[in-house]
Amino acid sequence: MNGKVFDRVNPESFFSKDIKPALQNDPPGEWMPKIPDDCIRLSSGYPDPELVPVDELKNSVMKLLEEEKDLPLHYLGSQKVEDLKSFIQNLMVDRSMLNDNDEVLITSGACQGIDLIARTLMDDETVVAVEAPTYMEALEIFQNYTKHFISVEVDEHGLRTNRLEALLADRKRKGLKLPRVLYTIPTFQNPTGTTMTEERRKHLMKLAVEYDFLVIEDDAYGEVYFEQGMKSLKSLCGGADPRVLYVGSLSKVVAPGMRIGWVAADQVFIRALAWFKKDLDQPFAQASMGSFLENVDLEKHFTNLRKVYGDKCDLLLSELEKHLPDSVSWYVPKGGYFVWVKVPGVDTSKLLEDAVEVGVSYVPGKYFFLNQEEGLEYLRLSFSYASEGDIVEGVKRLGKVIWAVVEDL
Amino acid sequence: MNGKVFDRVNPESFFSKDIKPALQNDPPGEWMPKIPDDCIRLSSGYPDPELVPVDELKNSVMKLLEEEKDLPLHYLGSQKVEDLKSFIQNLMVDRSMLNDNDEVLITSGACQGIDLIARTLMDDETVVAVEAPTYMEALEIFQNYTKHFISVEVDEHGLRTNRLEALLADRKRKGLKLPRVLYTIPTFQNPTGTTMTEERRKHLMKLAVEYDFLVIEDDAYGEVYFEQGMKSLKSLCGGADPRVLYVGSLSKVVAPGMRIGWVAADQVFIRALAWFKKDLDQPFAQASMGSFLENVDLEKHFTNLRKVYGDKCDLLLSELEKHLPDSVSWYVPKGGYFVWVKVPGVDTSKLLEDAVEVGVSYVPGKYFFLNQEEGLEYLRLSFSYASEGDIVEGVKRLGKVIWAVVEDL
Numbered sequence: 171m172n173g174k175v176f177d178r179v180n181p182e183s184f185f186s187k188d189i190k191p192a193l194q195n196d197p198p199g200e201w202m203p204k205i206p207d208d209c210i211r212l213s214s215g216y217p218d219p220e221l222v223p224v225d226e227l228k229n230s231v232m233k234l235l236e237e238e239k240d241l242p243l244h245y246l247g248s249q250k251v252e253d254l255k256s257f258i259q260n261l262m263v264d265r266s267m268l269n270d271n272d273e274v275l276i277t278s279g280a281c282q283g284i285d286l287i288a289r290t291l292m293d294d295e296t297v298v299a300v301e302a303p304t305y306m307e308a309l310e311i312f313q314n315y316t317k318h319f320i321s322v323e324v325d326e327h328g329l330r331t332n333r334l335e336a337l338l339a340d341r342k343r344k345g346l347k348l349p350r351v352l353y354t355i356p357t358f359q360n361p362t363g364t365t366m367t368e369e370r371r372k373h374l375m376k377l378a379v380e381y382d383f384l385v386i387e388d389d390a391y392g393e394v395y396f397e398q399g400m401k402s403l404k405s406l407c408g409g410a411d412p413r414v415l416y417v418g419s420l421s422k423v424v425a426p427g428m429r430i431g432w433v434a435a436d437q438v439f440i441r442a443l444a445w446f447k448k449d450l451d452q453p454f455a456q457a458s459m460g461s462f463l464e465n466v467d468l469e470k471h472f473t474n475l476r477k478v479y480g481d482k483c484d485l486l487l488s489e490l491e492k493h494l495p496d497s498v499s500w501y502v503p504k505g506g507y508f509v510w511v512k513v514p515g516v517d518t519s520k521l522l523e524d525a526v527e528v529g530v531s532y533v534p535g536k537y538f539f540l541n542q543e544e545g546l547e548y549l550r551l552s553f554s555y556a557s558e559g560d561i562v563e564g565v566k567r568l569g570k571v572i573w574a575v576v577e578d579l
Numbered sequence: 580m581n582g583k584v585f586d587r588v589n590p591e592s593f594f595s596k597d598i599k600p601a602l603q604n605d606p607p608g609e610w611m612p613k614i615p616d617d618c619i620r621l622s623s624g625y626p627d628p629e630l631v632p633v634d635e636l637k638n639s640v641m642k643l644l645e646e647e648k649d650l651p652l653h654y655l656g657s658q659k660v661e662d663l664k665s666f667i668q669n670l671m672v673d674r675s676m677l678n679d680n681d682e683v684l685i686t687s688g689a690c691q692g693i694d695l696i697a698r699t700l701m702d703d704e705t706v707v708a709v710e711a712p713t714y715m716e717a718l719e720i721f722q723n724y725t726k727h728f729i730s731v732e733v734d735e736h737g738l739r740t741n742r743l744e745a746l747l748a749d750r751k752r753k754g755l756k757l758p759r760v761l762y763t764i765p766t767f768q769n770p771t772g773t774t775m776t777e778e779r780r781k782h783l784m785k786l787a788v789e790y791d792f793l794v795i796e797d798d799a800y801g802e803v804y805f806e807q808g809m810k811s812l813k814s815l816c817g818g819a820d821p822r823v824l825y826v827g828s829l830s831k832v833v834a835p836g837m838r839i840g841w842v843a844a845d846q847v848f849i850r851a852l853a854w855f856k857k858d859l860d861q862p863f864a865q866a867s868m869g870s871f872l873e874n875v876d877l878e879k880h881f882t883n884l885r886k887v888y889g890d891k892c893d894l895l896l897s898e899l900e901k902h903l904p905d906s907v908s909w910y911v912p913k914g915g916y917f918v919w920v921k922v923p924g925v926d927t928s929k930l931l932e933d934a935v936e937v938g939v940s941y942v943p944g945k946y947f948f949l950n951q952e953e954g955l956e957y958l959r960l961s962f963s964y965a966s967e968g969d970i971v972e973g974v975k976r977l978g979k980v981i982w983a984v985v986e987d988l
Contacts, residue, residue: 181845184700228645239628243836245835279859281858384593427651439590449694450688
């Protein structure tokens with residue numbers, strides 16, 4: 171065939187009108203500067219490599235393929251896929267999170283759940299309320315669907331619901347469009363590590379009813395508590411109320427690479443999510459996880475990781491006390507993976523260059539805000555991934571660059 | 580918290596305006612009647628269980644976790660994920676399918692590729708051209724985005740491009756909107772098993788240029804040839820022409836449950852697909868497949884499966900000759916998984932009840948058509964999944980119910 175028959179076409183002329191606005195945003199995931207391999211990664215929100223149950227997962231895959239042979243390698247047919255779903259359903263029932271009309275949908279990590287919810291609930295006219303700061307990947311997903319956001323501050327007691335109420339009342343008075351959806355990580359939030367108090371949780375749910383919005387509750391860190399867990403927003407909803415769509419994940423407590431998350435919500439929502447999820451299931455990964463959960467004492471695993479992360483968090487905090495100037499402050503988390511640090515007067519995204527230079531990384535705070543200006547003085551540290559030795563050395567290095575810049579102020 | 584605070588809300592009142600039209604369709608995947616377990620499944624387009632390399636995959640997972648430990652269980656970091664991508668890229672280069680401006684995106688099976696392409700290219704005003712019949716899962720996906728379709732007949736030489744040309748000319752004359760995208764399975768098509776001739780392929784690409792539409796080439800069966808392969812549409816495009824988006828898959832040649840597919844297309848398209856794919860990667864499954872491909876002689880595996888499926892196809896065809904009335908006809912495939920059968924005067928979806936009664940299943944033809952009326956007399960048989968013994972017995976049973984109904988005509 172003669173190559174000249176073809177004129178070079180412009181691919182962009184074929185783009186759907188629905189995605190063009192999204193593609194004007196910054197490309198997802200490209201916000202984070204590349205971190206050299208030899209850096210101590212206080213930036214990585216990954217589980218501790220020592221806590222990823224590699225051998226148990228290996229044995230589970232062995233067992234799975236010995237028991238089920240080719241079944242988990244087809245589209246359908248593996249009992250272990252069903253077992254995974256039952257396991258998650260039981261977990262939700264145990265935590266009082268499954269109402270009579272609720273169903274569970276297994277997703278490829280929490281992110282697929284968030285994406286499916288966004289796809290189902292958000293169009294270019296939808297107003298979405300988010301926390302400031304919040305999980306940047308969720309922000310990126312929502313921004314694929316809409317440009318209308320309200321952001322509400324988070325403090326050491328979680329989302330400032332009084333502030334939310336004032337904002338809502340103000341919009342109502344002005345005849346502005348009200349949010350249909352609010353996205354929150356109420357427990358051990360990413361990036362602040364803080365937890366919404368029970369009082370605020372109740373206030374939030376009251377506002378949801380009064381102003382008629384749904385709540386997406388992202389609970390990726392809920393099991394990673396150091397002393398005690400929190401009642402989820404989902405479990406606060408009595409009866410058959412469908413107002414909360416709960417997003418869970420095994421990424422932070424088993425292994426993110428398995429990509430096992432779920433959504434628990436009213437069956438009307440789940441049916442819509444499943445509609446667009448069709449054909450995107452992961453039989454092998456799900457069956458492997460199903461087999462793993464059968465062969466492991468999950469509560470024991472949880473108990474262990476709560477202890478390990480609690481100790482690592484304590485270590486990070488005590489090193490921060492030792493090595494950072496007094497002007498620098500942070501919230502003390504009761505669970506999760508992160509410590510949120512304020513360095514007054516310093517642009518942390520510029521400071522990152524110096525930090526990487528001396529071999530330590532963090533995530534500049536601005537990436538967690540819709541209005542990045544609000545986050546310039548903040549940075550997120552993770553104590554999850556780095557070893558204890560690396561935490562000590564990493565904070566020492568971080569202290570050095572912060573002292574250097576603070577002295578110049 | 581007082582349960583009575585909550586009024587029961589109507590979940591549907593929160594649905595995005597973009598998805599409401601989709602949810603008016605029949606629910607995806609619910610078209611197929613449930614088949615009892617003891618049926619001989621001539622309906623299943625699954626690989627032969629004997630050809631699914633269970634032991635090799637098991638060993639590959641072992642090797643992977645021994646070599647890389649926790650790396651493939653995080654979000655990032657596994658070299659084997661990179662190796663999978665390189666392998667697929669090299670495969671594409673070997674088949675002359677990768678132009679200078681092209682990139683490859685690994686997807687969760689071909690279906691995620693098709694969904695991402697639809698999301699990128701289709702909105703509620705887009706006209707999409709499809710084959711009649713065609714792969715019903717692709718139809719379902721496209722119908723999530725648009726209601727505007729043109730369907731063009733497939734015969735024993737593949738898509739009838741003369742008919743397409745006439746339709747396009749007619750629409751142009753009438754000032755009707757022209758298709759922006761055409762979806763085709765040119766080689767060993769699902770469900771007809773037929774292959775587009777080289778002449779028609781060239782004609783199709785000429786029409787694509789003349790009428791300015793893109794071609795989605797679904798090549799899930801391309802490697803499953805009995806005697807020789809076909810040059811893909813993608814490889815027919817000379818130079819750097821971005822007109823074909825190629826969708827490949829390891830589902831039919833390795834294992835569907837691993838969900839490894841890919842899209843090869845101009846980088847502008849790939850960048851947009853990747854945008855919406857973000858966070859939906861599958862490190863563990865991809866790394867496992869990367870490890871498998873390193874440890875297996877894929878060409879030898881392909882050679883074997885071509886022989887096995889060729890023999891099973893011959894067997895199915897010779898049994899059809901023996902057991903079916905003369906009025907029943909079918910195409911003779913040169914590859915793939917399927918035989919497309921015409922039973923004149925018979926509604927095959929009604930006949931399925933009788934067939935299941937005697938213990939054999941097939942897929943009624945109507946499900947492969949946008950206008951289901953066109954498919955009433957057809958049925959799709961798969962020789963891929965059933966054993967040779969089951970093929971013989973299954974066709975005998977099928978012959979019985981077809982003879983019974985034909986004698987009544």
